[in-house]
Amino acid sequence: MSEREIDTSSQATEEKLDFEQTAREIAMGCLAGRVRLLNRVITGAYNEALRPHGVRVEQLGLMSMVAFLDQPTPSDIERFLRLDRSTLSRNLRRLRENGWIETVPGPDARSHRLKVTPQGQALLRRALASWRGAQQKLRDELGEDVLQALFTVASRLTGDEDTPRQRQDADHNETP
Amino acid sequence: MSEREIDTSSQATEEKLDFEQTAREIAMGCLAGRVRLLNRVITGAYNEALRPHGVRVEQLGLMSMVAFLDQPTPSDIERFLRLDRSTLSRNLRRLRENGWIETVPGPDARSHRLKVTPQGQALLRRALASWRGAQQKLRDELGEDVLQALFTVASRLTGDEDTPRQRQDADHNETP
């Protein structure tokens, strides 16, 4: 870096500014980054509250989903949670290894149904107060409206489980 | 399951209902679950768009943060992103192994500063269009107001480092 770069490189300077602006645009404006930050903070808050019970909020949530969907197959959960099959497979295996869920023969020879064991139910009941504590704390911090907004966004983004309004046109299929 | 359970177990029945309600409360109402779902869908969208460039949005974002913070130490980034030290350490190592960032001696013998290499800058420029495409697509799907809401929530939850340049009133400090 001697003399050349300073004099003749108005272009290089421009590129540098360009890069800095780009970096700023992504660093401060990336939606994915924000949502991951949000996720770290929020998930961390629940897990801190749940630590005494030896369960993570991811596991508690999955267990609850098994109960809520009433003997679902892994595939059912996958669709509902937009979770990759392989992720789900392993997460369920861990729940099974902990004795919190069990499998019963399913409607198909290649599938099976899931149910929460009594131990799993007991755990859920034990952990409920801590879970509620974390949820309430965040509700207080963020406000009920923000909570609702987050739920609404999630619904809208996943093709909505609960917002069945506005069907534009079911005919326009885009290249099968 | 013979006859006993049906007759004498009004208490067991009650407990079962109780469990089902709890499961529903958590399965459908857990904020952490919603935010993680949101994160899966959104981060997945960016990564799909970025795949041709061989970089993930987590990495692109971290690289941009290094540039934006202008030769930060890992500790600076940790505070800004609310990322665990160990996570950051490994993520930075991978960026270094890819030749996208480098370290220079820091203000301290136990620390060092980070900067983006020319290769890293080139990658950022190359990937910019794809990143913008993903961001715009989500903006269209969610609406500008929702985007802003997500940013605001993140800021509020982290004690807000940034709160976009919008400074409507820099005077109104909210009771320290």
Added chain:
DNA sequence: ATGTATTTGTTGTATATGCAATTATACGCT
């Protein structure tokens, strides 16, 4: 100055997550 506490980074261990490839089963069509 000296001993303790704090800061900074790394490594071990574990979970969550996703993509690609594989296996097994079911389904549909000829």
Added chain:
DNA sequence: AGCGTATAATTGCATATACAACAAATACAT
């Protein structure tokens, strides 16, 4: 029936994430 395709779950590999334990260096209090 049999063949090709679609669906279901698992496994290999890689990254992101966090907690705990550690090592090195600095800061601080007396």
